[in-house]
Amino acid sequence: MLSRIAESLFWLGRYIERAEDTARILDVNYHMLLEESQRSYRLRWEPLIIMAGEENRFRHLYGEANAENVFEFLAFRQDNPSSIVQCIAKARENARTIRDRISREMWEDINGLYHKISSFRSQDEIAAGPHRFCDEIKFGTHRFHGVTDATMPHDEGWQFLRIGWSLERAEMTARLVDVQYQNLLEELPPGNGASDHHQWMAVLRSVGALEAYHRQYHSSIEPEKVAEMLILHPLHPRSIRFSTSEVRTGLRALSGTGPDSYANEAERLAGRIVQRLSYDKVGEIFKQGLHSYLGEMLRICGAIGDDIARTYFYYAVVA
Amino acid sequence: MSAFPSPTVRHGLFEGYETGSFYDEMFIAPGQPRPQYLKLFQKLGAMAPAQFEERRRLADLSFLIQGITFTVYSDGQNTERLFPFDLIPRILPHSEWERIDRGLAQRVVALNLFLQDVYGKQCIFKEGRLSKSLVYSCPHFRREVIGVEVPRGIYTHICGIDLVRDSKTGEFCVLEDNVRTPSGISYVLENRLVMTRTLPDAFQASEVLPVHHYPAELSRILRSLSPRGEDDAQVVLLTPGIYNSAYFEHSFLAQQMGIELVEGRDLIVDGGVVYMKTIHGLNRVDVIYRRVDDDFLDSLAFRSDSILGVPGLMGAYRAGNVALANAVGNGVADDKAIYAYVPEFIRYYLGEDPILRSVETYICAKPGDLAYVLEHLPELVVKAVGESGGYGMLIGPSSDSKKIEQFRERIQANPRNYIAQPVVALSRVPSYDVSSKTVGGRHVDLRPYCLYDGKKVTIVPGGLTRVALQRGSLVVNSSQGGGSKDTWVLRGEE
Numbered sequence: 001m002l003s004r005i006a007e008s009l010f011w012l013g014r015y016i017e018r019a020e021d022t023a024r025i026l027d028v029n030y031h032m033l034l035e036e037s038q039r040s041y042r043l044r045w046e047p048l049i050i051m052a053g054e055e056n057r058f059r060h061l062y063g064e065a066n067a068e069n070v071f072e073f074l075a076f077r078q079d080n081p082s083s084i085v086q087c088i089a090k091a092r093e094n095a096r097t098i099r100d101r102i103s104r105e106m107w108e109d110i111n112g113l114y115h116k117i118s119s120f121r122s123q124d125e126i127a128a129g130p131h132r133f134c135d136e137i138k139f140g141t142h143r144f145h146g147v148t149d150a151t152m153p154h155d156e157g158w159q160f161l162r163i164g165w166s167l168e169r170a171e172m173t174a175r176l177v178d179v180q181y182q183n184l185l186e187e188l189p190p191g192n193g194a195s196d197h198h199q200w201m202a203v204l205r206s207v208g209a210l211e212a213y214h215r216q217y218h219s220s221i222e223p224e225k226v227a228e229m230l231i232l233h234p235l236h237p238r239s240i241r242f243s244t245s246e247v248r249t250g251l252r253a254l255s256g257t258g259p260d261s262y263a264n265e266a267e268r269l270a271g272r273i274v275q276r277l278s279y280d281k282v283g284e285i286f287k288q289g290l291h292s293y294l295g296e297m298l299r300i301c302g303a304i305g306d307d308i309a310r311t312y313f314y315y316a317v318v319a
Numbered sequence: 320m321s322a323f324p325s326p327t328v329r330h331g332l333f334e335g336y337e338t339g340s341f342y343d344e345m346f347i348a349p350g351q352p353r354p355q356y357l358k359l360f361q362k363l364g365a366m367a368p369a370q371f372e373e374r375r376r377l378a379d380l381s382f383l384i385q386g387i388t389f390t391v392y393s394d395g396q397n398t399e400r401l402f403p404f405d406l407i408p409r410i411l412p413h414s415e416w417e418r419i420d421r422g423l424a425q426r427v428v429a430l431n432l433f434l435q436d437v438y439g440k441q442c443i444f445k446e447g448r449l450s451k452s453l454v455y456s457c458p459h460f461r462r463e464v465i466g467v468e469v470p471r472g473i474y475t476h477i478c479g480i481d482l483v484r485d486s487k488t489g490e491f492c493v494l495e496d497n498v499r500t501p502s503g504i505s506y507v508l509e510n511r512l513v514m515t516r517t518l519p520d521a522f523q524a525s526e527v528l529p530v531h532h533y534p535a536e537l538s539r540i541l542r543s544l545s546p547r548g549e550d551d552a553q554v555v556l557l558t559p560g561i562y563n564s565a566y567f568e569h570s571f572l573a574q575q576m577g578i579e580l581v582e583g584r585d586l587i588v589d590g591g592v593v594y595m596k597t598i599h600g601l602n603r604v605d606v607i608y609r610r611v612d613d614d615f616l617d618s619l620a621f622r623s624d625s626i627l628g629v630p631g632l633m634g635a636y637r638a639g640n641v642a643l644a645n646a647v648g649n650g651v652a653d654d655k656a657i658y659a660y661v662p663e664f665i666r667y668y669l670g671e672d673p674i675l676r677s678v679e680t681y682i683c684a685k686p687g688d689l690a691y692v693l694e695h696l697p698e699l700v701v702k703a704v705g706e707s708g709g710y711g712m713l714i715g716p717s718s719d720s721k722k723i724e725q726f727r728e729r730i731q732a733n734p735r736n737y738i739a740q741p742v743v744a745l746s747r748v749p750s751y752d753v754s755s756k757t758v759g760g761r762h763v764d765l766r767p768y769c770l771y772d773g774k775k776v777t778i779v780p781g782g783l784t785r786v787a788l789q790r791g792s793l794v795v796n797s798s799q800g801g802g803s804k805d806t807w808v809l810r811g812e813e
Binding site for chain 2: 001002003004006093096097098099100101104107108111112115156254312313317
């Protein structure tokens with residue numbers, strides 16, 4: 001497989017995932033706030049901008065955060081490179097450059113999603129609230145995963161897609177937990193009754209893990225357990241452990257390496273991060289400090305991405 | 320069965336349709352379809368206009384979702400556009416196609432022999448049948464490949480030859496040859512797919528010859544060129560990239576043939592061998608179906624500012640380590656002045672009379688022709704010899720005196736660069752006008768795609784019918800507002 005094509009598949013996966021995760025977080029945040037007092041509004045919207053890593057750009061464009069401008073910024077702005085519309089456009093652009101390598105169904109699916117999203121008028125959507133738009137994105141990206149699974153051979157190309165979206169998902173979950181945890185702690189000391197409970201429920205809902213949480217813990221919603229679920233759960237598809245484990249499996253499939261060794265730096269780092277997540281306990285994580293723990297996870301994910309590029313996309317050619 | 324429909328058949332869509340003063344491909348006279356159109360006429364005639372409009376919308380949507388678009392360059396911006404598709408097909412009876420098929424095959428073989436000759440022994444100059452200076456002054460003649468042995472002696476692997484039907488005689492003639500990197504075959508295949516989904520009953524009733532074997536045949540020919548043998552042949556399609564107007568076609572063909580679609584930056588030449596950069600290191604490449612023009616292929620041999628090609632590629636080609644399709648230097652054979660000599664090539668190389676007529680051509684490089692052209696500019700079509708895609712053209716009858724004078728100056732300044740032809744009254748096919756929701760006659764041409772393996776020429780029945788969708792327009796190029804139609808060659812005569 002050509003390096004250029006592998007890279008396009010990797011980014012196609014990442015952009016699809018980023019669009020979905022952003023839509024999920026937007027939607028849930030919006031609905032959580034419908035039941036809250038106006039007082040804490042700003043505090044509830046700013047974390048989303050921080051999560052996207054776009055504080056400066058946002059402040060320059062809008063100043064103070066509110067439901068409408070955060071929605072517009074994260075969903076529609078052309079000048080926000082990680083807005084949902086931009087992610088879908090870039091996913092489609094990547095798919096277009098490799099449409100001979102993906103199935104016809106995959107291409108038509110992402111192309112159709114792009115045209116549908118492009119036909120939405122941002123002013124109408126902002127007036128209607130984010131639910132309709134975010135649902136469109138969620139179902140659209142889910143369908144793309146389904147079409148991909150059902151029509152693309154699980155070959156090397158598929159592994160790059162899988163690595164792309166799993167790595168993106170691990171990073172997004174890490175950012176979500178980190179930002180929400182800090183934010184909720186700053187505002188309210190933990191264990192402060194109903195409101196706290198309500199917000200952690202929203203976090204779980206945004207990654208589609210609320211029902212799974214209830215089944216697992218049979219208890220009220222507690223921050224530590226939520227963190228345990230989202231960071232360490234071995235089987236939930238959006239936990240950091242599960243997502244990084246997907247990255248590791250994909251990397252091993254590419255190089256054909258056995259279970260206890262590694263063929264490149266990306267594999268070594270992925271192996272190590274999965275080991276840690278498999279044996280760490282949530283109490284230890286909190287003892288170390290959740291923020292520093294997640295920061296380290298994010299750094300390692302970044303390094304894995306860089307090393308995939310060095311190994312497979314931009315290796316030096318001596319000619 | 321009578322060639323005429325019973326008076327009870329409702330005309331529906333074709334109510335009030337006028338055949339005008341041109342050859343109409345569908346009707347002998349208003350309400351009287353030609354035999355090959357009889358079944359379609361009955362099926363479409365039974366359809367309410369609203370029903371037809373609904374089908375047309377479905378077809379358009381299908382092209383949009385599939386992303387079957389081309390890119391237009393204007394105002395420094397690239398815009399993706401749908402290539403308009405007209406649902407009413409162009410239909411040819413088998414006997415007429417059979418003659419076209421033989422005529423094209425003859426022409427392709429003669430063009431290939433001509434290229435072998437001018438880049439080889441050059442007998443045609445020695446025997447005084449063609450002037451060496453005319454050939455050497457072609458903008459696309461490539462001295463760099465004189466004496467290069469091309470695999471199996473094939474230059475013209477893929478040709479798109481433009482035909483038009485002259486309303487005066489009702490006969491097909493050749494308008495121009497495209498033997499460099501002709502495009503459009505993907506539209507032939509996609510149009511057919513959409514057509515069979517949109518009007519399945521009309522299609523089935525007519526018994527149409529299939530076209531879908533094109534990619535398999537092209538793939539077979541490309542593999543046969545491999546310097547390392549067919550079994551291990553690594554064949555790739557070289558594209559200028561996503562912003563090229565024909566990018567859709569490049570990716571479509573690569574996918575249909577199951578070969579790698581590469582850009583120049585994916586390839587590298589080392590020790591006279593071409594490799595592509597894969598995730599597991601460098602892989603040797605044997606055959607390149609290149610959709611990049613000669614000028615941009617190799618910045619060491621041709622234009623040094625090109626980033627689309629592969630530095631050193633020509634070295635690998637000369638050494639016989641990689642095959643290119645089409646060959647380098649083919650542009651000399653589709654030069655519009657050389658075009659006038661193709662009937663002569665057929666006689667000289669094959670000892671046969673040409674089956675298909677050519678359009679009368681005045682070569683401005685010849686003093687006698689030049690004088691005639693300058694005197695008759697308002698009646699003629701003037702073309703720059705090295706251009707394609709409808710660029711660099713003057714259509715005398717529809718141009719004002721200012722434009723005509725501009726061309727007069729250009730021709731006088733550089734006569735070798737121009738030829739002129741009488742205006743051909745192109746035949747028309749009923750076509751649907753989207754804004755008025757009525758059917759009117761629109762001018763068409765026909766580009767069949769010919770594949771040559773060194774022994775025989777394979778042509779998928781039909782080809783791309785391009786249609787000038789603007790009323791009265793003669794320009795069918797997609798870059799100038801043209802659209803396309805599915806072309807049906809029938810198993811029989813009706």
